[in-house]
Amino acid sequence: MITNEKVWRPDNLHDAWILSSKLSDQCCFVSGGTWLRTQWEAGTKEMAPHLISLDKVPEVKEDISLKGQLGQEEVVIGASTTLAEMITNPTLNEKAPVLVKACKNIAGPSIRNQGTIGGNILSCVGDAIPALIVLNAKLMWFNGDELVYQSIEEWLLNQDEVRDILVSIHIPTDKSKGEHYEFAFYTKVGRRESFIPSLVTVAGTGCYRKGEGIFSHVSLSVGGGNVVPIRLPNTEVKIINNEYSSELLYNVLRQVQQDYKPIDDAFGSAAYKRKVAGNLIVSELYRIGGSNHALE
Amino acid sequence: MSGTKTELSSVETRHPSFVFSLNGVETKIQTASSRRLVDLLRTDLDLPGTKIGCEIGRCGACMVLIDGKPSNSCLTMAYQCEGKDVETIEGMNGESLDPVQKLFLEEGALQCGYCTPGMVMSLKGLLKEKEKPTYEEMKESISGNICRCTGYGGINRVLRKLSEG
Numbered sequence: 001m002i003t004n005e006k007v008w009r010p011d012n013l014h015d016a017w018i019l020s021s022k023l024s025d026q027c028c029f030v031s032g033g034t035w036l037r038t039q040w041e042a043g044t045k046e047m048a049p050h051l052i053s054l055d056k057v058p059e060v061k062e063d064i065s066l067k068g069q070l071g072q073e074e075v076v077i078g079a080s081t082t083l084a085e086m087i088t089n090p091t092l093n094e095k096a097p098v099l100v101k102a103c104k105n106i107a108g109p110s111i112r113n114q115g116t117i118g119g120n121i122l123s124c125v126g127d128a129i130p131a132l133i134v135l136n137a138k139l140m141w142f143n144g145d146e147l148v149y150q151s152i153e154e155w156l157l158n159q160d161e162v163r164d165i166l167v168s169i170h171i172p173t174d175k176s177k178g179e180h181y182e183f184a185f186y187t188k189v190g191r192r193e194s195f196i197p198s199l200v201t202v203a204g205t206g207c208y209r210k211g212e213g214i215f216s217h218v219s220l221s222v223g224g225g226n227v228v229p230i231r232l233p234n235t236e237v238k239i240i241n242n243e244y245s246s247e248l249l250y251n252v253l254r255q256v257q258q259d260y261k262p263i264d265d266a267f268g269s270a271a272y273k274r275k276v277a278g279n280l281i282v283s284e285l286y287r288i289g290g291s292n293h294a295l296e
Numbered sequence: 297m298s299g300t301k302t303e304l305s306s307v308e309t310r311h312p313s314f315v316f317s318l319n320g321v322e323t324k325i326q327t328a329s330s331r332r333l334v335d336l337l338r339t340d341l342d343l344p345g346t347k348i349g350c351e352i353g354r355c356g357a358c359m360v361l362i363d364g365k366p367s368n369s370c371l372t373m374a375y376q377c378e379g380k381d382v383e384t385i386e387g388m389n390g391e392s393l394d395p396v397q398k399l400f401l402e403e404g405a406l407q408c409g410y411c412t413p414g415m416v417m418s419l420k421g422l423l424k425e426k427e428k429p430t431y432e433e434m435k436e437s438i439s440g441n442i443c444r445c446t447g448y449g450g451i452n453r454v455l456r457k458l459s460e461g
């Protein structure tokens with residue numbers, strides 16, 4: 001295979017952005033290149049004549065760190081952090097284990113050594129996204145003039161026209177939930193145990209007051225396959241401030257089926273994926289509340 | 297970097313040059329920045345031990361170590377190797393067999409052998425990271441390596457033996 005594409009390797013954010021605005025639709029950014037290569041080889045995306053590698057841009061390579069004052073702390077992750085680095089990072093393991101679990105479920109070790117969290121997000125269907133949604137992650141972009149924040153949820157609604165550079169991912173670590181039992185879950189279902197694209201992925205965070213059996217602060221997200229992950233606000237409403245009961249579980253199951261609209265593909269029908277998503281969320285709620293309350 | 301210096305001009309002269317360590321030998325190659333490492337190895341550098349299968353990161357036949365970490369050479373571009381330490385199966389061509397290679401032979405963990413270099417490199421990567429990995433960790437380390445022949449019985453025995461020390 002002989003290739004003549006030009007690879008640019010700017011060493012700062014500003015130059016990377018200027019290059020991309022000059023080269024316009026003749027170029028694309030590259031982090032690990034694992035997702036791009038799959039698209040090029042599959043013929044779903046043409047290799048751009050100009051590739052702008054971000055491997056020398058220090059801002060996107062920022063080490064994972066805890067920033068901000070107590071009570072308003074956030075974990076900051078450079079967009080070029082590899083999935084393997086995410087998995088072994090002690091701060092992330094302590095503050096956002098659900099995201100670590102998500103990264104462990106992506107591809108195999110060699111892909112995780114090269115693929116980045118930024119690339120996973122920008123693919124719009126990455127398995128890290130449901131975890132980032134329930135963690136209320138914010139994305140920091142460079143738009144040529146300034147750095148701007150945007151919630152991942154908001155970005156997912158308008159992800160079509162990305163020309164900006166994703167610099168870092170910010171995860172708030174909310175201390176106000178401290179007095180409650182906190183839960184977080186992440187489950188990916190594929191056609192085999194590991195190294196498999198997702199059919200359905202669900203993630204959730206929240207609090208459960210054991211004595212009263214009441215749920216609060218619940219966030220839920222679902223994705224999988226080629227579907228852009230979404231949050232499930234209507235399902236969350238059915239749970240928040242409500243007591244654990246079998247009725248609650250049935251309501252949740254019904255609501256997920258209404259809110260989630262996956263598409264049929266060669267490996268699973270939309271109806272099957274809706275059912276799996278509902279069952280996964282209900283089984284997690286049962287695991288959390290069921291030990292306290294025998295199902296009536 | 298150590299050893300003899302290799303200079304190689306491939307494809308077109310206007311391409312940039314990249315320097316990296318290949319199996320301990322400093323190597324300079326002039327090639328398109330986006331050329332795949334698997335093509336550099338097999339075609340330009342005449343090192344066919346690294347195999348090519350799916351070409352999309354799914355089979356693991358093309359596994360090499362980059363800075364000690366398992367990497368799919370079909371997904372890696374020339375510029376991504378610059379200044380790095382690349383190890384291929386040919387780098388294990390020493391006087392005596394490496395313990396991982398020896399176990400593959402002893403346990404009959406290969407039939408056509410096409411997947412074997414990739415499997416060996418994945419396991420070598422893990423053993424570089426951890427001196428005594430568990431059976432589960434070893435299983436995970438080759439989760440991106442597919443074998444079409446053996447049914448994994450022999451490969452599984454290799455993992456068991458390695459984990460027993």
Ligand SMILES: Cc1cc2nc3c(=O)[nH]c(=O)nc-3n(C[C@H](O)[C@H](O)[C@H](O)COP(=O)(O)OP(=O)(O)OC[C@H]3O[C@@H](n4cnc5c(N)ncnc54)[C@H](O)[C@@H]3O)c2cc1C
Pocket residue numbers: 028029030031032033034035036037038054060079080083105106107108111114115116117118119120121122123125126127128164165166167195196197198352353354
């Ligand atoms: C065999 C295989 C298995 C896989 N399995 C999974 C899986 O199980 N789950 C999963 O989620 N994914 C999977 N992937 C997809 C992919 O590898 C991952 O999503 C990975 O995290 C992508 O990261 P990357 O750095 O390689 O992205 P790249 O390929 O470099 O880039 C992806 C996209 O993001 C853009 N981009 C990258 N960085 C930036 C930035 N900083 N700012 C703006 N744009 C940017 C690129 O232009 C491109 O459009 C798999 C891929 C392969 C090859």
Ligand code: FES
Pocket residue numbers: 347348349350351352353354355356357358359368369370371
């Ligand atoms: S050829 Fe690289 S993983 Fe299959």
Ligand code: FES
Pocket residue numbers: 405406407408409410411412442443444445446
């Ligand atoms: S021995 Fe033939 S593919 Fe594994």
